[in-house]
Amino acid sequence: MELFEAIEKRFSNRKFLDKQISNSDLNKIVKAGMQAPVGRGKYEDMHITVIQNNILLDEISNLTDRSVFYNAPTLVIISARDDGHGLDKENSACVAMNMLLAATALGLGSIYLNLVIGLIKENKNILKKLSLPEGFVPIVGIGLGYADGSHIIKHSIDVNYI
Numbered sequence: 001m002e003l004f005e006a007i008e009k010r011f012s013n014r015k016f017l018d019k020q021i022s023n024s025d026l027n028k029i030v031k032a033g034m035q036a037p038v039g040r041g042k043y044e045d046m047h048i049t050v051i052q053n054n055i056l057l058d059e060i061s062n063l064t065d066r067s068v069f070y071n072a073p074t075l076v077i078i079s080a081r082d083d084g085h086g087l088d089k090e091n092s093a094c095v096a097m098n099m100l101l102a103a104t105a106l107g108l109g110s111i112y113l114n115l116v117i118g119l120i121k122e123n124k125n126i127l128k129k130l131s132l133p134e135g136f137v138p139i140v141g142i143g144l145g146y147a148d149g150s151h152i153i154k155h156s157i158d159v160n161y162i
């Protein structure tokens with residue numbers, strides 16, 4: 001899929017089919033994340049965790065009654081280490097955006113997730129299971145899978161051309 005088509009077609013998918021994505025698609029999405037711009041080029045301060053283990057996915061899902069990752073069969077957690085420049089959130093969002101567009105280009109459903117991050121950070125047991133390197137903190141979650149339907153909303157943001 002061409003880039004502008006992927007940008008048009010990306011939407012936050014909140015209903016996933018019970019079907020896992022292929023390793024080939026997953027690798028392309030992870031690589032797209034790695035191609036993102038990162039402040040000061042400090043890629044060593046970024047970390048990507050791919051969770052497809054159903055036991056761990058269920059444990060995360062059971063942390064709350066709310067649906068925080070919509071039973072996506074693949075949950076990606078983007079973590080970062082703040083080196084004092086406070087760019088960890090921006091960097092993680094850049095990595096996430098590349099991954100969302102790559103997933104769309106591959107015909108997959110995806111969603112940017114924030115709520116799940118708060119829950120994971122609060123739960124020491126789950127946090128430990130992520131085996132993050134020392135000093136890394138989860139910043140962004142992404143749900144990936146096959147979309148059950150579509151929900152494209154046209155957005156508008158005020159622009160001032162000066």
Ligand SMILES: Cc1cc2nc3c(=O)[nH]c(=O)nc-3n(C[C@H](O)[C@H](O)[C@H](O)COP(=O)(O)O)c2cc1C
Nearest residue numbers: 010011012013014111112113114115116151152153
């Ligand atoms: C920083 C950020 C945090 C978000 N967190 C969540 C979330 O925790 N749960 C959720 O369902 N959607 C979340 N979203 C998705 C937004 O609600 C969604 O992108 C927005 O409503 C626009 O819809 P669209 O993505 O379908 O175009 C988040 C998006 C961003 C950029």
